[in-house]
Amino acid sequence: MKEKKNFKQLKIIKEHIINNKKEYCITCLIFIVGIFSGVFFINHIQEQPKIEMTNYLNQFIEKFKGLESINCIELLKNSILQNVILAISIWFFGTTVIGIPIVFGILLYRGFCLGYTISLCIAIMGLGKGLSFIFITLFLQNILLIPAILALAVSGVKLYKSIVKDKRKENIKLEILRHTIFSIIMLIVLLIASVIEIFMSTNLLKLLIKYF
Numbered sequence: 625m626k627e628k629k630n631f632k633q634l635k636i637i638k639e640h641i642i643n644n645k646k647e648y649c650i651t652c653l654i655f656i657v658g659i660f661s662g663v664f665f666i667n668h669i670q671e672q673p674k675i676e677m678t679n680y681l682n683q684f685i686e687k688f689k690g691l692e693s694i695n696c697i698e699l700l701k702n703s704i705l706q707n708v709i710l711a712i713s714i715w716f717f718g719t720t721v722i723g724i725p726i727v728f729g730i731l732l733y734r735g736f737c738l739g740y741t742i743s744l745c746i747a748i749m750g751l752g753k754g755l756s757f758i759f760i761t762l763f764l765q766n767i768l769l770i771p772a773i774l775a776l777a778v779s780g781v782k783l784y785k786s787i788v789k790d791k792r793k794e795n796i797k798l799e800i801l802r803h804t805i806f807s808i809i810m811l812i813v814l815l816i817a818s819v820i821e822i823f824m825s826t827n828l829l830k831l832l833i834k835y836f
Contacts, residue, residue: 647778654728655774658735666743678748689833696822703818711776711814715807718780719800721787727780734773757836760829765821772813779806
């Protein structure tokens with residue numbers, strides 16, 4: 625029974641992606657451009673800022689090593705707040721016709737931050753340690769976070785297209801309601817990502833930080 629339910633959920637997700645493949649291609653492309661922009665930025669940054677970033681990362685690692693305990697509840701609150709703001713921002717700008725470029729801008733910025741972080745860790749720690757550090761700190765939560773952000777953006781684009789295609793008041797209300805319900809579902813996914821980030825990634829980093 626459980627396997628049948630899981631199969632049905634996977635089928636729904638698959639159909640959703642296939643039905644909106646053009647929108648997903650656009651949002652993924654924007655996100656990837658953001659990642660490469662972050663990598664390019666680090667690779668072409670001047671020496672002095674790179675030294676400052678190296679010192680900051682090393683100080684963070686040393687400080688983390690010295691922590692006897694981690695205030696997971698406080699960290700969870702901050703992570704949840706950030707993800708709630710992110711979800712509300714994409715939802716809000718997705719409901720306005722002029723807000724779609726801002727949604728794309730948020731995607732570009734998130735991609736830039738990810739590329740920036742990955743490139744910086746590898747540049748400072750080397751390929752082996754850098755990838756290990758990235759896997760521990762970023763990988764687990766981003767399995768959920770990145771698809772949720774992309775799906776939120778796609779929902780906003782779909783709403784925009786529906787409003788442009790059919791400007792009747794009833795249609796606009798219905799599409800906004802659909803967009804809102806879908807955004808709430810994606811918000812729940814983002815909240816799960818916050819829990820994974822704090823209770824899995826952070827504790828895993830605390831366990832393995834001595835190797836960095």
